[in-house]
Amino acid sequence: MEKLATYQELSEFLKQVERRAFKQAMFAVHGEDAALDIVQDSMLKLSDKYAGRPAEELPLLFQRILQNTIRDYFRRQKIRNFWTMPLSSLFSGGEDDEQDPLETMQTESGSSFLQDPAKSLESSQVVELIEAALQKLPARQREAFLLRYWENMDVAATAAAMGCSEGSVKTHCSRAVHGLAAMLKEKGVEL
Amino acid sequence: MPAVQRKRLLGVANRYPKMTPEQQRRIRARLDVWSRLTPEQRTQARDKFIKLKQLPPEKRQEIKRKWVERQQAAQPVAPPAATAPVQGGSN
Amino acid sequence: MNEQEFGRTLAGHLNRGLTQINRDALDRLGQARERALAAYQEPVDVPEMALSAGHGMLSGRGRARKGRYAYLLPILLLLAALTFAFYWQSAPLDDNIDDVADIDARLLGGDLPIQAYLDTSMDSWLENSADQ
Numbered sequence: 517m518e519k520l521a522t523y524q525e526l527s528e529f530l531k532q533v534e535r536r537a538f539k540q541a542m543f544a545v546h547g548e549d550a551a552l553d554i555v556q557d558s559m560l561k562l563s564d565k566y567a568g569r570p571a572e573e574l575p576l577l578f579q580r581i582l583q584n585t586i587r588d589y590f591r592r593q594k595i596r597n598f599w600t601m602p603l604s605s606l607f608s609g610g611e612d613d614e615q616d617p618l619e620t621m622q623t624e625s626g627s628s629f630l631q632d633p634a635k636s637l638e639s640s641q642v643v644e645l646i647e648a649a650l651q652k653l654p655a656r657q658r659e660a661f662l663l664r665y666w667e668n669m670d671v672a673a674t675a676a677a678m679g680c681s682e683g684s685v686k687t688h689c690s691r692a693v694h695g696l697a698a699m700l701k702e703k704g705v706e707l
Numbered sequence: 708m709p710a711v712q713r714k715r716l717l718g719v720a721n722r723y724p725k726m727t728p729e730q731q732r733r734i735r736a737r738l739d740v741w742s743r744l745t746p747e748q749r750t751q752a753r754d755k756f757i758k759l760k761q762l763p764p765e766k767r768q769e770i771k772r773k774w775v776e777r778q779q780a781a782q783p784v785a786p787p788a789a790t791a792p793v794q795g796g797s798n
Numbered sequence: 799m800n801e802q803e804f805g806r807t808l809a810g811h812l813n814r815g816l817t818q819i820n821r822d823a824l825d826r827l828g829q830a831r832e833r834a835l836a837a838y839q840e841p842v843d844v845p846e847m848a849l850s851a852g853h854g855m856l857s858g859r860g861r862a863r864k865g866r867y868a869y870l871l872p873i874l875l876l877l878a879a880l881t882f883a884f885y886w887q888s889a890p891l892d893d894n895i896d897d898v899a900d901i902d903a904r905l906l907g908g909d910l911p912i913q914a915y916l917d918t919s920m921d922s923w924l925e926n927s928a929d930q
Contacts, residue, residue: 523838526838527831527835530834531831534828534830534831535819536812538823539815552823552827555830556830559830560834560837563834563837564872567838594720639811642811643811643815643818646811646815647812661805665802665805666812668809689801696804707804707807707808714899715898715899715902718898718899718900718903721899722899726903729907730907733906738906741912744912751915752915752916753898753915755915755920755924756904756908758928759924762928769927770920770923770927773923774917774920777919
């Protein structure tokens with residue numbers, strides 16, 4: 517029988533995930549206040565609704581909540597925009613992944629970047645450039661990439677958190693990697 | 708803008724991605740005018756839209772044709788190049 | 799370097815970025831966590847909460863009942879929110895002509911301009927057609 521998450525476990529979990537969650541939200545919404553609100557909402561939802569679940573389920577549950585909260589934020593934003601923007605501008609493109617300038621960009625696979633960390637640029641600059649590149653990535657690609665490689669979730673868990681198929685996760689991840697590599701290379705970042 | 712109108716516009720926005728490019732173009736072009744109408748005018752337009760939809764297809768087409776004809780009669784025919792429109796109209 | 803290695807390398811850099819979050823944001827994150835943890839305690843009808851509110855045991859019974867209803871409140875709010883969300887999300891493009899938004903979408907996307915529906919001659923045409 518699985519052990520249910522205790523207060524202590526929940527507390528530990530939130531403590532270790534909160535900074536990454538904040539950054540994830542920042543990459544998506546580009547504003548500290550909004551990002552903090554998103555993290556707060558996600559934490560509350562987890563604690564309020566799912567605290568009675570086994571501790572090992574917390575990461576997946578939390579990521580699912582976090583991604584949904586970020587999406588909700590954009591949905592609400594869209595409603596709010598009805599009153600502040602020219603109406604016609606709301607009715608332009610469709611969902612997030614549509615125009616991805618990176619998808620048409622070619623990267624030479626097996627090229628020589630991604631070598632010695634911080635070889636040429638200051639490492640804090642590298643971090644900034646990586647973060648900026650992540651912000652530019654289409655939402656789903658960013659989600660998939662961060663869940664897989666930052667949250668260390670496997671493909672199945674990432675798919676569950678994102679509410680999509682494992683195949684899409686792989687596609688999103690691979691595009692994300694190519695997109696990021698291209699953007700970073702352009703900025704002269706050698707990883 | 709009242710909440711009801713907001714909801715309806717949101718409803719339109721939700722449907723928008725599923726519409727054809729031509730329909731989307733029309734919506735973009737008309738939304739501004741639509742949002743400036745009074746609630747009464749919008750209700751009026753909806754009523755007529757429904758009435759028109761309920762007609763048999765051939766009658767619907769007939770009315771559409773009448774409308775187009777009347778529009779064309781009301782306006783001078785636009786010169787192909789938009790330079791120096793003929794003053795005073797034709798006919 | 800393959801995708802996995804790239805991902806891990808980038809994750810390493812991102813982890814360094816975590817140390818650059820400003821003090822204020824970190825404080826607010828901590829507060830957010832505290833609030834979330836407080837919500838965790840709620841269903842477990844905790845007597846300390848009443849005590850910590852500074853009213854001691856004076857109105858123990860009433861407080862307990864109030865606490866129980868207070869527990870229901872978020873659920874009700876959640877239900878209301880879900881109903882609202884469902885209402886919005888469950889409105890796909892279908893042929894439900896009763897739905898005003900649906901009419902609006904079709905009217906606005908239709909081949910006749912809005913002016914056609916505001917034109918008074920449209921009334922007479924419609925009437926004539928309906929009479930026939």
